[in-house]
Amino acid sequence: MPPLAAAVIALIGLVMIFSAVWVWQLKSENAGMVDPVWAYSLGLVAVLYAVLGTGDPVSRALTALGGLIWGVRLGTHLWKRNYGKPEDARYHRFREQWGDQAGSKMFWFFQLQVVISMLLSLAFLMPSYRSTPAPTGWIVLAIVLWIVSVAGEGLADRQLKRFAQNPAHHDSVCRVGLWRYSRHPNYFFECVHWLAYIALSFGTPWGWFTLLPPVLMALLLLKLSGIPLLEESMARRRAGYAEYMRTTSALIPWPPRH
Template structure:
């Protein structure tokens, strides 16, 4: 088992390195660092299948490869469609604005491509560890698939509801607070987190998959506090009506919305 695990881990790390080098070269040619966001989802797909082929090719590993392919493929397609015709992502533009132009690519390699490649490799450890075992697939694995499905529903439905909201000219200048967005201010980020907790549960059923618990913890931390919801809300809070939305709606985990306050005397 140990030899198989080492093979899978090394193959997965090599996959992340090749993908990020290729993405960095494409980004340099296009002059757009944001292409890395498309690679992000597809990298997990690649690692899932590399781990499966380099490992025991068990049912568990196959299930994980399929689940992560559905998630990563949908995410990459969504980001690509959203980014078509758009310029550089404001996050990366702000990051590079203080760096001399001739040093920006090297800076992006260190701070974006290297970091995201290592992060994807670490977060995908449940897929890698599960690929080194051949234990039977049981009820804990099915619970993991159910949690993954809940995450996919929140992520996909949340993105679709927001897209429909933005297409309606009547909503310009207002805050999206309907559907899943009435229960959590970030249904897509919550969905991402649930997906990875589900994948972890599938892996954790077979020892030593439970030891990879830091992978979904790290993913959830980044989605909720580091580069996800908190970072986005630092800008969103400046928009009219958003602070009121924050006061009545859960930030991350879905909860029933609080009632809107009625002005006194009305």
């Protein structure tokens, strides 16, 4: 199937999925479940492109496995974190700001997730349609980047979860493990994940499109919906977080400043 046709199928599917989640949040008044659905659905898009793609079988298989495992791990983590819990502070703030228009504006906010997902899915589309086998060295690099990113993000999530589950740490700032060197190590490894598909697409005519997903993800996390909104809330609620911001790298793990 041509890549444009595969992308159209993915777009229609994502619009339907996020519209269904929007209906769900109308009843629950909790938009937080859009996060795990985003990860799950993007993992499915990776499989879709790999199945419909006409490119090198090895590249398609690695794309499907990489995207699916990443999406299932992240989606399951977010599901366990959000399900049955109060609405995420970011979405609750939007709901308060939008007032009576929250329903309609939330719909378009969810459709914005579709646009972002389609742009990120370029990372899966390009290797699924590469006509020649990827060089062995680039395949190895892609696998190493993928393992480091998924394992690192999983480790950061587990460290934060264990810290938060300790009653003695109530309202304290997590500085254990990777969180000593980065305020958001999970976000750092999330960005690294998208670099794997650049290596897997290297040498293809349209491979440079895979540069967009890691840049977009870093921009979203650093400037828009990730770190700014989260840290604004954390600085108000947790004593010592302002100091943590002054002494600890925002994204890239680095020894803390004194």
